[in-house]
Amino acid sequence: MASQEAKELLSLGPSEVGSLNDGVNFRKNPEDGKCYIIYKSGEGIRACKNQCKHQGGLFIKDIEDLDGRTVKCTKHNWKLNVSTMKYVNPPDSFLQDELEVEVSDDGGLRLLELNPVDPWLVCVTYLTHACMELQLGGKRLMFDPWLKGPAFARGWWLLHEPPEDALDRMCAADLIYISHMHSDHLSYPTLKVLSERRPDMPIYVGDTSRPVFWYLEQSQVKLTNINVTPFGVWQNIDDHLRLMILMDGVHPEMDTCIIVDYKGHMILNTVDCTRPNGGRLPHNVDLMMGDFAGGASGFPMTFYGGKYTESWKEQFIRNERKKLLNYKSDLVRSLQPRIYCPFAGYFVEAHPSDRYIKDTNIKNSPVSLNELINRTAPDIKTWTPKPGAVLDLGLALRDPSNSAAITDPPAGAKIYKDSWEFSLYVDELNRAISSAIFKHPGWIQFYYTWAGFANYNLVVRMVETDDAFEPVAAGYDYLVDFLDLSFPSSRPDREHSYLEVTAHSRAVNAEWTLTLAFSASSVGNNRVFISFVQASFLFLCFCISVPELQRLLKAWQMYHFVLNKKKEREREKTFNAIRVGGKKRLGLRCIPCMKPNRKDKQRRRSGRGRISQTE
Numbered sequence: 303m304a305s306q307e308a309k310e311l312l313s314l315g316p317s318e319v320g321s322l323n324d325g326v327n328f329r330k331n332p333e334d335g336k337c338y339i340i341y342k343s344g345e346g347i348r349a350c351k352n353q354c355k356h357q358g359g360l361f362i363k364d365i366e367d368l369d370g371r372t373v374k375c376t377k378h379n380w381k382l383n384v385s386t387m388k389y390v391n392p393p394d395s396f397l398q399d400e401l402e403v404e405v406s407d408d409g410g411l412r413l414l415e416l417n418p419v420d421p422w423l424v425c426v427t428y429l430t431h432a433c434m435e436l437q438l439g440g441k442r443l444m445f446d447p448w449l450k451g452p453a454f455a456r457g458w459w460l461l462h463e464p465p466e467d468a469l470d471r472m473c474a475a476d477l478i479y480i481s482h483m484h485s486d487h488l489s490y491p492t493l494k495v496l497s498e499r500r501p502d503m504p505i506y507v508g509d510t511s512r513p514v515f516w517y518l519e520q521s522q523v524k525l526t527n528i529n530v531t532p533f534g535v536w537q538n539i540d541d542h543l544r545l546m547i548l549m550d551g552v553h554p555e556m557d558t559c560i561i562v563d564y565k566g567h568m569i570l571n572t573v574d575c576t577r578p579n580g581g582r583l584p585h586n587v588d589l590m591m592g593d594f595a596g597g598a599s600g601f602p603m604t605f606y607g608g609k610y611t612e613s614w615k616e617q618f619i620r621n622e623r624k625k626l627l628n629y630k631s632d633l634v635r636s637l638q639p640r641i642y643c644p645f646a647g648y649f650v651e652a653h654p655s656d657r658y659i660k661d662t663n664i665k666n667s668p669v670s671l672n673e674l675i676n677r678t679a680p681d682i683k684t685w686t687p688k689p690g691a692v693l694d695l696g697l698a699l700r701d702p703s704n705s706a707a708i709t710d711p712p713a714g715a716k717i718y719k720d721s722w723e724f725s726l727y728v729d730e731l732n733r734a735i736s737s738a739i740f741k742h743p744g745w746i747q748f749y750y751t752w753a754g755f756a757n758y759n760l761v762v763r764m765v766e767t768d769d770a771f772e773p774v775a776a777g778y779d780y781l782v783d784f785l786d787l788s789f790p791s792s793r794p795d796r797e798h799s800y801l802e803v804t805a806h807s808r809a810v811n812a813e814w815t816l817t818l819a820f821s822a823s824s825v826g827n828n829r830v831f832i833s834f835v836q837a838s839f840l841f842l843c844f845c846i847s848v849p850e851l852q853r854l855l856k857a858w859q860m861y862h863f864v865l866n867k868k869k870e871r872e873r874e875k876t877f878n879a880i881r882v883g884g885k886k887r888l889g890l891r892c893i894p895c896m897k898p899n900r901k902d903k904q905r906r907r908s909g910r911g912r913i914s915q916t917e
């Protein structure tokens with residue numbers, strides 16, 4: 303690690319020094335345009351950068367201050383007393399980093415900055431969802447930046463308003479850790495900004511069998527410094543900072559968590575892991591952070607019919623959330639971190655089409671988890687973060703009761719988002735939905751084979767509907783047998799779990815995809831109607847994001863156009879043969895047949911085409 307050094311930021315000649323007034327002076331470095339505040343009094347000269355410690359705003363003279371010692375931030379009105387270098391609003395908050403003032407024999411002056419300023423400093427800033435910034439001496443790390451756009455197609459949106467400088471902070475970080483490939487952690491809208499401004503940002507990911515960056519080469523996001531690290535091996539960033547990525551015991555193919563060690567301070571981030579590192583984790587770390595919310599799956603909100611009554615759903619959700627809360631609390635209590643912070647659960651199903659999901663898919667509150675931990679493990683200090691809030695870990699560890707250890711955003715700062723630029727992102731998704739891939743009859747098989755979800759004793763009937771969930775006249779209506787990924791014309795004779803899915807064409811939401819995987823073994827023979835997702839998007843939304851979807855579409859187009867036409871015709875013939883069998887038994891229409899037959903329509907109108915629970 304490079305040792306601490308002094309850098310000259312501004313130099314004034316004797317005449318410029320002579321022109322300084324008593325009190326506050328603003329001066330600019332003509333070479334780089336950066337501004338500095340110089341305070342002159344009978345006791346000497348003090349100086350600092352003209353940069354607010356909150357979110358980097360510029361200071362101006364505070365005209366309400368008659369003593370001429372205070373400056374006011376133009377962004378959120380924080381006030382700094384430059385004679386003491388203390389922020390006076392909010393009271394008792396930060397100290398401004400002071401510059402060294404070196405006066406030469408000829409009366410000139412130099413402003414010097416020590417770098418790093420506080421080599422021992424360990425501060426953690428919460429930005430949004432699972433995105434934390436760690437300041438470790440002179441280094442800045444960032445976890446899982448999701449700072450703009452939706453996740454899981456248009457299913458999830460940020461609950462919290464990220465600090466205004468969040469993207470700048472991301473681009474100024476020294477390294478970024480991305481825990482896994484879910485789009486609330488691997489956010490392409492966010493990474494697009496990064497790739498434009500810092501394509502060489504060192505990014506660390508675990509060596510999962512499902513790579514975090516699928517198809518990076520072909521994506522629009524160009525990141526050139528991705529470090530895929532083996533599990534359980536320390537990565538030395540410098541002499542004082544190292545990190546280790548660990549796998550999840552339940553989803554080792556995809557989920558990871560991380561331990562950061564800076565000068566003996568240990569920070570454990572378990573992210574979304576269900577059983578991080580198989581349950582073997584370090585005890586007594588200084589800071590532990592992990593998820594808390596639940597509700598990542600849409601199950602069972604989007605199911606109805608059979609046992610899925612509103613009261614059943616409500617009870618189910620309540621029980622599941624309670625189980626999760628107890629599990630998380632037990633984990634924290636067993637590991638005894640000094641400080642615990644619940645995060646990675648600050649999302650909302652904000653799109654108007656998902657109103658029902660939002661209202662019924664109740665999540666755990668971070669406050670409830672912290673209260674439970676406080677009751678059962680009173681020695682563990684807990685932190686419920688607000689966007690932009692800073693935890694001074696050193697201070698908090700020295701004196702857990704010191705309220706100055708946590709600096710909340712200034713009063714009046716926006717905490718919750720109330721607008722999300724839906725059209726910007728949903729239009730892009732809709733453009734993908736109307737892609738040529740959906741015009742070709744063979745695409746469904748191609749897609750399901752590509753997704754590779756198989757070996758489940760589950761049969762699903764997919765019915766394309768309009769927005770009112772009425773079957774579309776020329777829509778899709780087919781069966782998928784997930785045992786062998788076949789597309790039978792009627793349900794197999796063996797015992798099997800069975801779902802019916804109605805999916806409207808334009809709504810896109812990822813949540814149901816999880817549901818299908820998680821509930822396949824327990825749904826039995828229920829008649830179930832799912833409220834969203836074009837049939838084709840079910841698994842797609844679960845595992846890929848928009849750029850990946852576009853790449854898949856391109857791949858599909860390539861696939862389609864290079865196919866031998868003769869083979870294509872032969873396949874059509876085969877499918878048509880299957881259709882005949884399907885029509886006879888269940889009134890279902892086979893995948894490649896785009897036109898429903900007359901009997902299908904009649905059956906739909908009479909309801910006879912649907913499969914009842916007792917069937």
Ligand code: FES
Pocket residue numbers: 354355356357358359360375376377378379380712
């Ligand atoms: S940036 Fe200065 S008060 Fe927010």
